Amino acid sequence: MTVLVLAGTGLLxxxxxxxxxxxxxxxxxxxxxxxxxxxLGGLRxxxxxxxxxxxQGSWQKxxxxxxxxWIRIATELEPQSLYFWVNGARIIAHDLLAWLSPAGHxxxxxxxxxxxxxLALLDEARAWHxxxxxxxxxxxxxxxxxxxxxxxxxxxxxxxxxxxGAPYFAARLHALLLVRLGRxxxxxxxxxxxxxxxxxxxxxxxxxxxxxxxxxxxQRLNLSPDRCYRMPDEL
Amino acid sequence: xxxxxxxxRIALIAGSTFRxxxxxxxxxxxxxxxxxxxGGAWGFRQFNFGASELKFIADLGLGALxxxxxxxAIGATVQTFFTELEGRTLHLxxxxxxxxxxxxxxxxxxxxxxxxxxxxxxxxxxxxxxxxREAAIMAAAPAVLFTGSLxxxxxxxxxxxxxxxxxxxxxxxxxxxxxxxxxxxxxxxCGFLMLIIFHSGAILxxxxxxxxxxxxxxxxxxxxxxxxxxxxxxxxxxxxxATPLAVTGQLILYAAIYMAGFSLxxxxxxxxxxx
Numbered sequence: 174m175t176v177l178v179l180a181g182t183g184l185l186x187x188x189x190x191x192x193x194x195x196x197x198x199x200x201x202x203x204x205x206x207x208x209x210x211x212x213l214g215g216l217r218x219x220x221x222x223x224x225x226x227x228x229q230g231s232w233q234k235x236x237x238x239x240x241x242x243w244i245r246i247a248t249e250l251e252p253q254s255l256y257f258w259v260n261g262a263r264i265i266a267h268d269l270l271a272w273l274s275p276a277g278h279x280x281x282x283x284x285x286x287x288x289x290x291x292l293a294l295l296d297e298a299r300a301w302h303x304x305x306x307x308x309x310x311x312x313x314x315x316x317x318x319x320x321x322x323x324x325x326x327x328x329x330x331x332x333x334x335x336x337x338g339a340p341y342f343a344a345r346l347h348a349l350l351l352v353r354l355g356r357x358x359x360x361x362x363x364x365x366x367x368x369x370x371x372x373x374x375x376x377x378x379x380x381x382x383x384x385x386x387x388x389x390x391x392q393r394l395n396l397s398p399d400r401c402y403r404m405p406d407e408l
Numbered sequence: 409x410x411x412x413x414x415x416x417r418i419a420l421i422a423g424s425t426f427r428x429x430x431x432x433x434x435x436x437x438x439x440x441x442x443x444x445x446x447g448g449a450w451g452f453r454q455f456n457f458g459a460s461e462l463k464f465i466a467d468l469g470l471g472a473l474x475x476x477x478x479x480x481a482i483g484a485t486v487q488t489f490f491t492e493l494e495g496r497t498l499h500l501x502x503x504x505x506x507x508x509x510x511x512x513x514x515x516x517x518x519x520x521x522x523x524x525x526x527x528x529x530x531x532x533x534x535x536x537x538x539x540x541r542e543a544a545i546m547a548a549a550p551a552v553l554f555t556g557s558l559x560x561x562x563x564x565x566x567x568x569x570x571x572x573x574x575x576x577x578x579x580x581x582x583x584x585x586x587x588x589x590x591x592x593x594x595x596x597x598c599g600f601l602m603l604i605i606f607h608s609g610a611i612l613x614x615x616x617x618x619x620x621x622x623x624x625x626x627x628x629x630x631x632x633x634x635x636x637x638x639x640x641x642x643x644x645x646x647x648x649x650a651t652p653l654a655v656t657g658q659l660i661l662y663a664a665i666y667m668a669g670f671s672l673x674x675x676x677x678x679x680x681x682x683x
Binding site: 174175178179180181182183184185186187211212213214215216217218219221222223225226254256257 | 445452455456457463464466467468469470471472473474475571603604607608610629631632633634635636637638641643661662665666668669670672673676677
């Protein structure tokens with residue numbers, strides 16, 4: 174009887190109310206470990222900050238295992254904060270590599286392994302931060318400097334550039350990497366699409382620089398005048 | 409049975425429960441610790457790396473309210489219930505015509521009053537802190553950056569109200585366990601486990617997607633039956649995400665259904681118990 178009452182209560186409550194709640198609490202693709210801290214509620218940020226402080230101590234001791242553990246705890250406690258993901262990934266990709274400091278071919282292998290670990294951490298952050306350009310910029314940086322994977326970095330810079338509030342340099346770096354990959358026409362098309370959207374008087378937007386790169390690409394591609402980019406006021 | 413008389417008896421039991429719980433050490437302890445966290449947010453913000461300062465303070469204050477409110481709900485319910493049972497005042501009440509349902513409802517209302525007082529005291533500490541920091545941040549920044557308010561004080565009240573409802577559901581569930589349990593320790597442990605399990609709705613969703621066959625049926629059943637405490641997290645309302653009135657109403661209904669369900673179970677189990 175007790176079970177029946179409980180089942181009835183659950184069916185009634187969840188049947189009536191769940192649809193409205195589902196729209197304000199989407200939980201998809203999150204790790205079980207992250208969700209296991211839910212009961213701490215709003216104290217999670219404090220726990221994450223304390224874990225990050227502990228990480229500083231382990232970092233000074235140069236203990237990779239402890240540092241990894243504290244990064245894991247901080248990110249699980251406060252996954253909404255990009256700070257822990259991005260800085261954790263940087264520590265894994267750069268600091269831990271410097272501590273291991275092997276020479277020659279072994280260093281190359283270590284660099285790739287550490288970059289892989291950093292990217293695996295960032296993969297977990299995607300559920301929370303896929304709309305944050307900083308997330309994609311960090312991915313691109315590690316793919317570029319850690320994995321030496323221009324293709325993946327170009328794609329991440331493109332994703333960053335397409336996020337709302339993206340820094341202007343993300344779009345320029347995407348084009349630069351396309352050039353480096355030999356995809357000149359794709360780079361040209363990207364920059365032609367980008368240029369009209371850049372505010373002419375904003376220094377960070379570098380509209381003149383982008384225009385210069387478009388012209389340089391047109392020369393390298395030997396484009397006929399009708400296929401060259403014309404600015405809106407030239408049309 | 410006259411409804412007016414029943415309500416009066418419930419009110420008397422609620423008042424007595426409230427007064428008794430108010431004098432418990434656990435209430436004072438929880439209040440001091442929670443106030444320490446809320447007031448300490450001013451100092452803790454020095455160690456804040458991840459979020460904006462106001463969000464950190466609001467999270468910490470409401471986090472203290474949620475966690476220590478839940479622990480208070482468990483502790484005070486167990487304490488007052490077993491005091492009645494062991495002091496044999498429950499026998500006296502039942503002999504005088506109080507029904508088990510009235511007793512359970514009286515306990516629930518009494519603990520809810522206590523939790524309301526707990527929430528109000530914490531809010532009285534948190535709101536001035538948020539207001540002062542918001543004013544300081546806005547004064548320090550150029551006027552063009554901020555127009556209007558950085559946070560919604562009504563959102564803070566809404567989020568705190570939702571947490572109060574959550575504690576109410578937990579209180580009712582703990583009362584259901586109290587009604588058949590033999591020892592305080594057993595109920596305390598069960599109460600804490602329920603607090604964790606009721607927060608596991610999202611984990612059950614993941615397991616449901618990953619499992620198949622009987623496992624999937626079991627997980628689906630659990631997910632359907634158990635309350636999902638994630639629904640009571642309205643902290644996004646603090647920073648301008650308007651929570652529709654309908655959602656607030658549905659949340660109240662959701663909590664009320666579970667409180668009624670657990671109270672009914674507690675009444676039934678108490679009736680079957682040898683007193």
